[in-house]
Structure formats: C-alpha cells, structure tokens
Amino acid sequence: MKYLSILGSTGSIGRNTLSIVKMFPERFAVSALAAKENVALLAEQIGQFSPEIAVVFDEQRAAELKKRLPATSHVEILYGEEGYETAAIQGDMVVTAVSGAAGLLPTLAAIDAGKDIALANKETLVMAGEIVMKRAAEKGIKILPVDSEHSAIFQCLAGQRKEDMDKILLTASGGPFLNRPKQEFADIKPEDALRHPTWQMGKKITIDSATLMNKGLEVIEAKWLFNVSQDRIEVVVHPQSIIHSMVAYKDGSVIAQLGIPDMKGAIAYALSWPERLPLKQPVPDFANMTGLTFQKPDTNKFPCLALAFKACEQGGTLPAVLNAANEVAVYAFLNHRISFPDIPAMIEKVMERHTVIRNPSLSDILEADRLAREAVETHLT
Amino acid sequence: MKYLSILGSTGSIGRNTLSIVKMFPERFAVSALAAKENVALLAEQIGQFSPEIAVVFDEQRAAELKKRLPATSHVEILYGEEGYETAAIQGDMVVTAVSGAAGLLPTLAAIDAGKDIALANKETLVMAGEIVMKRAAEKGIKILPVDSEHSAIFQCLAGQRKEDMDKILLTASGGPFLNRPKQEFADIKPEDALRHPTWQMGKKITIDSATLMNKGLEVIEAKWLFNVSQDRIEVVVHPQSIIHSMVAYKDGSVIAQLGIPDMKGAIAYALSWPERLPLKQPVPDFANMTGLTFQKPDTNKFPCLALAFKACEQGGTLPAVLNAANEVAVYAFLNHRISFPDIPAMIEKVMERHTVIRNPSLSDILEADRLAREAVETHLT
Numbered sequence: 001m002k003y004l005s006i007l008g009s010t011g012s013i014g015r016n017t018l019s020i021v022k023m024f025p026e027r028f029a030v031s032a033l034a035a036k037e038n039v040a041l042l043a044e045q046i047g048q049f050s051p052e053i054a055v056v057f058d059e060q061r062a063a064e065l066k067k068r069l070p071a072t073s074h075v076e077i078l079y080g081e082e083g084y085e086t087a088a089i090q091g092d093m094v095v096t097a098v099s100g101a102a103g104l105l106p107t108l109a110a111i112d113a114g115k116d117i118a119l120a121n122k123e124t125l126v127m128a129g130e131i132v133m134k135r136a137a138e139k140g141i142k143i144l145p146v147d148s149e150h151s152a153i154f155q156c157l158a159g160q161r162k163e164d165m166d167k168i169l170l171t172a173s174g175g176p177f178l179n180r181p182k183q184e185f186a187d188i189k190p191e192d193a194l195r196h197p198t199w200q201m202g203k204k205i206t207i208d209s210a211t212l213m214n215k216g217l218e219v220i221e222a223k224w225l226f227n228v229s230q231d232r233i234e235v236v237v238h239p240q241s242i243i244h245s246m247v248a249y250k251d252g253s254v255i256a257q258l259g260i261p262d263m264k265g266a267i268a269y270a271l272s273w274p275e276r277l278p279l280k281q282p283v284p285d286f287a288n289m290t291g292l293t294f295q296k297p298d299t300n301k302f303p304c305l306a307l308a309f310k311a312c313e314q315g316g317t318l319p320a321v322l323n324a325a326n327e328v329a330v331y332a333f334l335n336h337r338i339s340f341p342d343i344p345a346m347i348e349k350v351m352e353r354h355t356v357i358r359n360p361s362l363s364d365i366l367e368a369d370r371l372a373r374e375a376v377e378t379h380l381t
Numbered sequence: 382m383k384y385l386s387i388l389g390s391t392g393s394i395g396r397n398t399l400s401i402v403k404m405f406p407e408r409f410a411v412s413a414l415a416a417k418e419n420v421a422l423l424a425e426q427i428g429q430f431s432p433e434i435a436v437v438f439d440e441q442r443a444a445e446l447k448k449r450l451p452a453t454s455h456v457e458i459l460y461g462e463e464g465y466e467t468a469a470i471q472g473d474m475v476v477t478a479v480s481g482a483a484g485l486l487p488t489l490a491a492i493d494a495g496k497d498i499a500l501a502n503k504e505t506l507v508m509a510g511e512i513v514m515k516r517a518a519e520k521g522i523k524i525l526p527v528d529s530e531h532s533a534i535f536q537c538l539a540g541q542r543k544e545d546m547d548k549i550l551l552t553a554s555g556g557p558f559l560n561r562p563k564q565e566f567a568d569i570k571p572e573d574a575l576r577h578p579t580w581q582m583g584k585k586i587t588i589d590s591a592t593l594m595n596k597g598l599e600v601i602e603a604k605w606l607f608n609v610s611q612d613r614i615e616v617v618v619h620p621q622s623i624i625h626s627m628v629a630y631k632d633g634s635v636i637a638q639l640g641i642p643d644m645k646g647a648i649a650y651a652l653s654w655p656e657r658l659p660l661k662q663p664v665p666d667f668a669n670m671t672g673l674t675f676q677k678p679d680t681n682k683f684p685c686l687a688l689a690f691k692a693c694e695q696g697g698t699l700p701a702v703l704n705a706a707n708e709v710a711v712y713a714f715l716n717h718r719i720s721f722p723d724i725p726a727m728i729e730k731v732m733e734r735h736t737v738i739r740n741p742s743l744s745d746i747l748e749a750d751r752l753a754r755e756a757v758e759t760h761l762t
Binding site: 236 | 542548617630631632634649658661662664672674677
C-alpha cells in the first residue's frame with residue numbers, strides 16, 4: 001500500500017489523482033489532503049478517502065470545513081503555511097499539485113522529510129530547480145514528473161543511457177491562438193483564451209498555454225528534471241497533442257511517448273513507476289486520425305517562450321522573476337486590467353530591470369519573486 | 382573490440398553494416414565475410430576489412446574470388462553450406478543478413494556456438510522461431526533485431542516491464558500500391574513494384590513490401606522475438622515511414638521509435654546495444670513535415686497479410702510453408718511467369734493443402750519448406 005499526501009487535492013491534478021486512488025484501492029491510500037479554498041469539495045474528498053490530515057488556506061476555511069464534516073470525523077484539520085508543510089511530510093509520496101509559487105516550500109519540506117515527490121507544480125523547479133534537485137539527490141528521493149510532457153520525456157529516457165541523449169523535443173499544442181495573426185492579439189479576451197482546445201485545466205495554466213509561457217516554464221523544468229542545458233531542449237509545436245514529447249538520441253533515433261490527451265496517464269505513471277497501471281484508457285485511434293503535424297514555434301508571435309529561454313540561459317534568480325512577473329500579469333489579464341500582448345511586455349520589463357543573483361539562496365529567490373510581483377503591480381497602477 | 386562475422390556482406394544490410402564498421406574502427410573489426418555470388422564486391426570488402434575467412438556459394442566462385450585477390454592475401458576462402466557454417470561460428474557477433482531460407486542453418490550454428498546474433502534474416506524466425514528462440518535461451522545468447530520495425534519495438538520495450546505491455550503496433554509503409562484500386566492489380570509489372578518509395582532494398586523484399594507479405598513475415602518474427610501472440614500484434618499503415626513501430630502499454634501510453642528511413646540506425650543499435658553510436662544521422666525534420674498519417678491495412682487488397690496472420694495463428698510447419706511458397710511465387714512474378722494477384726493465390730492454395738505438423742523438428746520444417754516449393758513449382762508448369 002502506498003500512502004499519498006495530496007497537496008492541491010481539489011484542483012484538476014488533485015481530482016484526477018484521487019480518481020486513480022479510487023480505481024486502485026488495493027495499491028493506494030490517502031494520508032493527507034490539502035486544498036486552498038474549495039471547502040465543499042474537500043469535505044466530500046475527506047468523506048470518501050479518510051485522510052488523517054486535511055489542510056486549508058486559513059482559520060476561517062478551517063472552521064467552515066469543520067462545520068461541513070460529520071461530528072464523527074477523525075480528520076485533523078490544519079491551515080496555513082504550517083498546515084501545508086505538515087501535510088507535506090505525511091505518507092510515502094507527496095503529490096505536489098498546488099499551482100503557483102505556493103508549491104515550493106511544501107515540496108522542499110517533503111524532500112527534507114525523505115518523501116518521494118510526484119511533481120505537478122512547475123514553479124518548484126522553475127524558481128528553485130538547482131536547490132530542489134540538489135536536496136533531492138542528497139536525500140536520495142525520486143522526483144517523478146506529473147506534467148504530461150515531462151512524464152513523456154521520462155518515459156522516453158527509460159532504459160536508455162543518459163550519455164546517448166542528443167536533445168529533448170518538447171511538444172506544444174500551440175494554444176488557441178496558434179493560427180491567429182499577431183496584429184489581432186490585442187483583441188484577445190480572457191474568455192477567448194479560456195477555450196483551450198484539448199486539455200481541461202485551471203485558468204492560470206490555460207492562459208500560460210495561450211502565451212506559450214507554459215511551454216517556456218516546461219523548458220526550465222525539463223532542464224532541471226533531466227539535467228540538460230536549454231540549448232538541448234527544442235520546442236516542437238504539435239497541435240494534435242498526441243505525441244506528448246520526444247527524446248532524440250545521438251544515433252538519430254527518436255523515442256516518443258504518445259497517448260490520448262488525458263492527464264491520468266502521466267499521474268498514474270508517477271504514482272506507480274516503474275510499473276504501469278491498467279487504466280483502461282484507450283490507445284490513440286491511429287487509423288482514424290487526420291494526421292500528426294508539426295511546426296516551429298513563432299517566438300515573434302509568442303515572446304513569452306523566448307523570455308523563458310532567456311531566463312533559463314541566464315539562470316540564477318531570473319527564472320523566479322520570469323515566473324512571478326508572469327503570474328501577476330496573467331491574473332491582471334484575467335481581470336481585464338491588461339491586454340494579452342501586455343503579458344510578455346510586462347514580464348520583459350521586469351526581467352530587464354532585475355539584477356540577476358548567481359547561485360541564489362532560497363531567500364534570494366523568494367525575495368526576487370516578491371520584488372518581481374511588486375514591480376508588475378507598480379506597472380499596473 | 383567486437384569481432385563481427387557478416388553473413389550476406391554484399392547485400393544491402395551487409396554493406397551498411399560494413400559502413401558502420403568503417404565509421405567506428407576502434408569498436409568493430411571483421412572476422413568473416415560471407416556472400417553468395419558477388420565475388421567482385423566481396424574481393425573489395427576483403428581488401429578493406431581483412432577478415433580471416435571469406436565464403437562464397439560454390440567452388441567456382443571460390444576460385445574466381447581467389448583470382449581477384451592479391452597473392453599476398455591471407456584470407457581463407459571457403460564455400461557452400463559448410464563454409465557458411467564455419468563463418469557463422471567466428472567472432473563475437475554474427476550478423477545474419479543473407480536473404481531467404483538460407484539464413485536458418487548458419488544462424489542455428491552461430492547460436493549453438495554461443496554467438497550473439499544481429500538478425501536481419503526474417504526466415505530464420507518465420508520458419509523455425511520456436512526452435513531458434515529456445516536454443517538461444519538455452520545458450521544464453523542475445524538475438525538483436527536489425528529490421529527497422531523490430532529494432533523499433535525492441536527500443537520501445539527498453540526500460541519497460543514486459544507484463545505492462547498491451548500490444549505491438551507494427552507500422553507498414555503500405556508499399557507502392559497502397560492507393561491503387563484492386564481491379565488494377567492484375568496489371569502490375571515487376572518494374573512497377575521495384576520502384577519502392579522510401580527504402581532501397583533487394584528485389585525479393587521489395588516485392589514482399591508491395592504485397593504486404595513483408596509485413597506478414599514481420600508479424601511472425603515479432604511473435605517470436607518478443608514472445609507475444611499474434612492477436613496482440615496490430616499492423617498500422619503509415620506511409621511516411623517515420624514512425625518505425627510502436628508499443629502500447631496497459632495504461633494507454635504508447636512508446637514509438639522514429640527516425641529517417643535509413644537502415645543504418647537499426648543495424649548500429651544491434652551492433653552496439655545497449656549503447657548508441659554517434660551516427661551523425663539527422664533527426665527527422667518535424668517542422669518541415671507534411672504530417673504523419675495512419676490507416677488500417679486492407680487485407681482484401683493485400684491477402685498476403687491475412688495469410689501470414691493465419692500461418693502465425695496455426696503455427697507448426699505452416700509459417701515455413703507460407704514463407705517457402707511466397708519465395709517461389711515472388712521469383713515467378715519477378716520472372717514474369719505469374720501475375721501480381723497470383724502470388725497470394727498460389728500461397729493460399731499451397732497452405733490449404735498442407736497438413737500442419739505441430740511442434741515440428743528442424744527436419745520437419747525443412748521438409749515442409751521443400752514440399753511447398755515443389756507445390757508452387759508444380760502449379761507454375
């Protein structure tokens with residue numbers, strides 16, 4: 001039995017993780033569930049999976065949660081930073097599925113406690129990849145990717161010698177504006193972006209998919225997860241999202257991982273690796289496909305991708321700045337405060353004014369994150 | 382240094398193998414070269430690679446070869462069945478690249494001598510898969526596939542647990558007549574078939590590609606190489622031949638191996654496994670592809686594929702009969718003695734009249750092979 005602590009249990013990754021737990025009750029059980037504000041769903045999940053610990057954002061939500069649970073419930077209810085870090089040291093494996101910078105500290109706590117990590121939170125590696133991977137290596141724990149692209153790369157590297165790798169081919173759907181002319185980008189409304197063609201995801205990541213920042217963050221993540229420099233990571237636009245990513249080897253051979261666009265496969269692989277679970281997911285229906293196509297990403301149309309490569313190359317605190325500035329800019333766009341093209345423009349401005357700190361400490365990173373958020377906010381007002 | 386004995390050194394696989402030896406002289410050397418009749422090329426290869434043994438088909442060619450070599454040459458020249466079997470027990474690894482049923486006995490001799498096999502000869506496994514795999518297991522030797530499809534499957538299985546496999550997706554270019562209406566098949570001339578779109582191969586295998594018998598033989602081969610029943614092998618037509626084959630797992634994940642259509646990759650992988658060689662082969666140029674398409678094979682148009690599945694399912698001596706009848710029918714077609722649709726018709730007739738021997742001995746198989754050839758010849762006259 002593998003005991004899971006799920007940070008972000010009410011989000012899309014969290015819910016899918018629990019659906020896998022439900023499919024394989026003889027393999028998985030839940031030690032802790034942590035959410036932010038969706039108290040109603042969390043209460044339901046507690047009823048179904050009986051964790052020992054449940055965590056919410058603040059005292060008020062903790063009280064709300066308590067009210068929703070039957071008096072007979074034995075779950076210990078915690079809240080706030082301390083609560084998340086307590087949840088992060090439960091069970092055998094921690095699923096980090098919270099979104100945003102909030103994922104970093106609990107993930108580090110989990111690593112320090114010697115837990116294996118199923119990592120769905122991009123920011124953990126984007127902000128502090130060097131620190132996180134170093135601590136993971138010291139503790140001898142495994143970080144298993146949950147993102148479908150990184151899971152694909154991980155699967156394509158299985159059974160291969162690291163030194164035989166040539167480059168990573170990270171596929172991207174291209175987002176909903178792949179074929180829209182750049183001059184129309186100023187007219188893009190949040191609603192347009194939120195209709196993402198293939199994946200059902202949260203709002204922040206959906207906008208990141210539309211700007212290709214999501215792919216940029218994945219490049220940075222891949223650099224740390226697989227220990228390769230950014231010049232050996234190539235983004236390939238593949239609108240059908242059937243190939244989830246590829247790895248090219250030095251003999252010209254390319255290994256690809258394919259599947260229908262459903263995040264359960266990648267989550268389950270992280271939970272059960274090196275085994276695979278009989279998920280009853282259909283294999284892609286090749287005979288009835290219209291075809292798999294590919295193109296180069298257009299960084300002129302999607303400057304966020306180029307900014308991410310730049311941050312990746314310069315390293316230090318710059319990826320944290322990129323990420324923080326992006327997060328604030330995306331929410332400003334979602335709240336109709338800035339236009340779609342303003343997102344990369346603001347990030348670029350903040351990146352330009354940032355003095356990069358090399359080999360940053362965790363507090364350097366958190367400070368750079370804070371200052372970048374402030375800087376965008378200043379531009380907004 | 383790995384010493385190679387190359388059976389069929391003047392054919393396309395043999396020549397490509399030698400080009401890899403030439404690229405990596407610090408890794409590979411040649412112990413023996415065996416050809417059939419191309420004495421001129423063999424003499425050249427002997428001059429370049431200095432094997433200890435060279436083998437040709439008969440005494441007359443052996444004399445011709447001797448004449449072509451400088452008097453100072455130390456190579457031992459052998460001929461005939463005994464010669465091939467002597468070549469097959471040289472070096473560290475035997476590359477079986479002869480075409481047709483002639484590959485079986487030398488391969489068995491190599492296995493019995495404890496040599497690893499790089500297997501490009503389909504007939505070895507089609508005729509006697511059970512015997513060959515059993516002896517290989519007893520001797521603890523490895524059989525590494527050289528066919529691009531089987532190499533792809535082998536690469537897609539690396540690092541995976543066998544029990545997690547769902548099915549093999551064997552890709553097929555579909556051959557030159559994929560889109561030709563069936564009613565025009567009677568008009569197909571050997572010359573039409575010999576213009577195969579993507580691969581440069583010998584005549585026999587080119588016709589087999591046009592009838593899809595090549596794919597059928599590969600199904601039988603895959604069954605033995607990877608120990609799966611034929612109902613877990615699915616043929617997927619993929620005209621661009623960029624995906625060389627795929628393996629689907631029980632979690633819905635599919636691992637694919639891709640590359641430009643060039644046989645060097647698969648040969649090199651067999652020679653250097655588990656390492657990969659820096660072949661300087663370009664990775665497929667995804668951004669400039671028109672797209673990868675797939676379709677179901679049409680066994681009504683290409684009955685050879687259905688016949689091969691049938692032989693695979695019934696087993697015993699039937700695959701050997703299928704293979705022998707096909708070989709004679711293909712040469713009859715190449716010699717303008719029968720039409721293109723006559724190929725499957727003749728094979729079917731011979732298969733129907735054959736009484737299958739279960740768990741056949743090697744001599745049962747060779748006898749079934751001989752009788753099937755005779756039967757086709759009888760129909761021809």
